[in-house]
Amino acid sequence: MNAAVPVFRRSRTSKVVDRLMRGVLWAIALAFVAVLILFVGAILKQGWPVLNLGFLTKMSETLDAGGGIKPQIFNSIYLVVLSLGISLPVGLGAGIYMAAYAGQGRALRFLRLCIETLAATPSIVLALFGMIVFVQAMGWSFSIRSGALTLALLNIPVITRVTEVSLLAVPRELKEASYGLGATKLQTILKVALPYAATGILTGLVLTAGRAFGESAILVFTAGTNASAQFPDFRLTVPGETLSVHLWYVTSDGTLPDAREIAAGTAAVMILVLLTLNLLVRLVDRAIRRRTR
């Protein structure tokens, strides 16, 4: 054996520290999951007695007990779909532009800064902006269209960012292979980059949908706190109270005798929808992965 080379041995303390850290990280993760379970459990426990077919399928009441949340469920879904319908093409286009067409210069950095700022803007600020512009200046009052457009402002930066990041993560080798065969830039984006980035973009899209679904501040100021008496009411000009707005409104207004029960039930429904949505992300993600990789 070469005497100049010392015998390397792992020190005892590094082993102990390694074990210790593993334990600490485990404990943190466990505590977090425990809090989450308690939280969701408490909401579902309070909401469960209220949850029945009548609650889900009856129109809401404004003064009497025993109202349902049918129009609010409809409005929540309708607003999420409308806002995504606006923000998906815009965000996708902006993300593709930033990842593939914009140069690496100062303009792109500035654009990225703008988008990140917009993404970090508190929703109450967007809410007031939406109220001033759509509700008042445009004269659309509290309506589905005011709500959907303002909600789209919340979604666009997130979808843009997710699209850009997913596209930048496409391996250079794949793009080179595509260009090497004579593909144009657009063909490379459409046939190679976007399919590869699809899981990332879809995941981001569903998360955005979840955030829009739970959003309240924006909708209180733009879509209003009233639900149409018709069902289903697809008009864009009528107010459209959503589940989260309803939850806030009944508890703060206080005219409903069964406000507590309604709030508990509404919260439970929202939690269940969000859980389903997140499960959906995983399923979609797995399906796409299996197909393309």
Next chain:
Amino acid sequence: MLIPTIPETKPIKLSVRDMAFSYGQKKILDGLSMDIHAERVTAIIGPSGCGKSTFLKCFNRIHEVAADVDVSGDIQIDGVDIYRGGIDVVDLRRRVGMVFQKPNPFPKSIYENVAFGPRLFGVQDRATLDGIVEDALRKAALWDEVKDRLKESASGMSGGQQQRLCIARALAVNPEVLLMDEPCSALDPIATSKIEDLITELKESLTIVIVTHNMQQAARVSDYTAFFWLGRLVEMDLTERIFTTPKVQMTEDYITGRFG
């Protein structure tokens, strides 16, 4: 500049005259001139960082995808300048195919990988596509191994199969030139020898330029060998002569392993 002196019966396919290549402020290649003959295999050898791969990429202008570069001098394909001759870069890349260092199949099925190129150029008819795919896979000596699993994902193949798939994919658009950038560096010896056999078959109808770190490989597959050093062409000659009686001392030192 040394140019082979034996009578060559094949026409010149690619010609390079006094070419220089810079990336930003950095000069990668300088004062390069050479002729590459049709239906011959030309190997480019030299130590890492000597500009071999960069040189290869100039022939299909693929480097333009990643960065701003400056190419001066003349590179011609069949006598037409590929940088200034009014050639459409998309058409150039169809005519000059490329196989990369690391196998890079698309995350699609085997069939879709090969059909990708023809589809770009508007081939939609299923029977025509089937024919092109089979033909390309046969030329790449892969057909018998994959004919029963064309719909399966390419990522399930071995590295050697993936690289032959990439060759098939390049062949499917009927190129005139095939550029190979160290195509065997990620492969085991058996897969490597399959690719080498393939190169020898393909040169019947193609012009092949191959960058390699493997001296034996250059000796086995190429007709001509060019030795690069620090962005310059030191010597180019018939492979046989480069490996037996090189004219420049540095070439001999490199191929005998004294430096590099």
